[in-house]
Amino acid sequence: MKAGIVGLPNVGKSTLFNALTNAGALAANYPFATIEPNVGIVPIPDPRLETIRTLIESEKIVPAVLELVDIAGLVRGASEGAGKGNAFLSNIRDVDAITQVVRCFEKAPGGEDILHVDGDVDPMRDIDTIDSELVLSDLQTVESALPKAERAARSKDPEALARLSVLQKMQPVLEEGKPARLALPSITKPEEIKSLRGIGLITVKPQMFIANVDESDVRGEGDLAMKVRAHAEATGAEIVPVCAKVESELSELDPEDRAEMLADYGLEEPALNSLARAVYRLLGLQSFYTAGPKEIRAWPVKQGSKAPQAAGVIHTDFERGFIRAEIYSVDDLVEHKTEKAIKEAGKMRIEGKEYVMHDADVCHFLFNV
Numbered sequence: 001m002k003a004g005i006v007g008l009p010n011v012g013k014s015t016l017f018n019a020l021t022n023a024g025a026l027a028a029n030y031p032f033a034t035i036e037p038n039v040g041i042v043p044i045p046d047p048r049l050e051t052i053r054t055l056i057e058s059e060k061i062v063p064a065v066l067e068l069v070d071i072a073g074l075v076r077g078a079s080e081g082a083g084k085g086n087a088f089l090s091n092i093r094d095v096d097a098i099t100q101v102v103r104c105f106e107k108a109p110g111g112e113d114i115l116h117v118d119g120d121v122d123p124m125r126d127i128d129t130i131d132s133e134l135v136l137s138d139l140q141t142v143e144s145a146l147p148k149a150e151r152a153a154r155s156k157d158p159e160a161l162a163r164l165s166v167l168q169k170m171q172p173v174l175e176e177g178k179p180a181r182l183a184l185p186s187i188t189k190p191e192e193i194k195s196l197r198g199i200g201l202i203t204v205k206p207q208m209f210i211a212n213v214d215e216s217d218v219r220g221e222g223d224l225a226m227k228v229r230a231h232a233e234a235t236g237a238e239i240v241p242v243c244a245k246v247e248s249e250l251s252e253l254d255p256e257d258r259a260e261m262l263a264d265y266g267l268e269e270p271a272l273n274s275l276a277r278a279v280y281r282l283l284g285l286q287s288f289y290t291a292g293p294k295e296i297r298a299w300p301v302k303q304g305s306k307a308p309q310a311a312g313v314i315h316t317d318f319e320r321g322f323i324r325a326e327i328y329s330v331d332d333l334v335e336h337k338t339e340k341a342i343k344e345a346g347k348m349r350i351e352g353k354e355y356v357m358h359d360a361d362v363c364h365f366l367f368n369v
Helices: 014-018 048-055 084-095 123-151 158-175 180-186 190-199 221-233 246-248 255-264 269-282 309-315 316-320 331-336 339-344
Strands: 004-006 031-036 039-043 058-061 065-070 098-102 207-214 239-242 285-290 295-302 322-328 350-353 362-367
Touching: 004 084, 014 039, 014 065, 014 246, 014 269, 014 331, 031 098, 031 350, 039 269, 048 058, 048 285, 065 269, 098 123, 098 221, 098 269, 123 158, 123 190, 123 221, 158 180, 158 190, 180 295, 207 221, 207 269, 221 239, 246 255, 269 331, 295 309, 309 316, 309 322, 309 362, 316 322, 316 362, 322 331, 331 339, 331 362
Parallel strands: 004 065, 004 098, 058 295, 098 207, 207 239, 285 362
Antiparallel strands: 031 039, 039 065, 285 295, 322 350, 322 362
């Protein structure tokens, strides 16, 4: 699962990406990697890992991670190929969710001007520019695909009919300048859902906003950030205020100095922690845990996944040969202190193939291949 970080030029997108993928950005000893120049692996801060380690002795803890893609800056006209429009649209089709960075500061730290691509700072105009380009791109995709889909549907093939139905439901929404995700409630048949995945529309992807704020407004309570908050609330999206400059500095400090700087800003943790968790939720992910003497690890799994699918996240053989799972919650561990006591209290559950995973499940999978 990958999330793309997008924005207009000079909004702080790359500064934010670099801070997120810095080794010290979230916690000491958390693994990270930049697997391509514009792709980073971001660990998900999770205090439950330390909670488990206080009760189950282990050599190390390993957090869940997500893949973040720094996508080429977008400019007006990208849907027609302007700027790096073609590269932008190609890259954004390859991610599962969109995080849109919006500039909510007038001047850079230190007072120097950073030119806005449109001359002045207006976060709502910036959001409209990006959203419009994505909608236009999707509209072009739908309009190009419709003639072929109409011809194919004459055969009465169920897959062809489903594809035509999806395109016809998406077209009027996009023509109104609205994102395709607004048409998703009308896509209910299994064959339509399958067809939708193959069309490659951008605006069906879930989206959130990152308000890149000034050092004096780290909580995002200023006028510019509040405009983005209102828009996010109206569209059902999440917003996380982040000062990319502050977060970049925090990511380079040792834990003691970082704690001091956070205290100076009245923050309990880096905003990047909140951002990483918000992106995790945006991707529809939750964590389950495995715990033993060698490691305690958080594993990402899609919400609604069943036990065999979760086992498959660890190893495909676990899913293929799944027999059952022994499961308890982190809260059970906190209450009873040991796995032995959890079993004696009757809280160690034996679950089969139909069990739907819950966030904070601790699991032992039994399999045979």
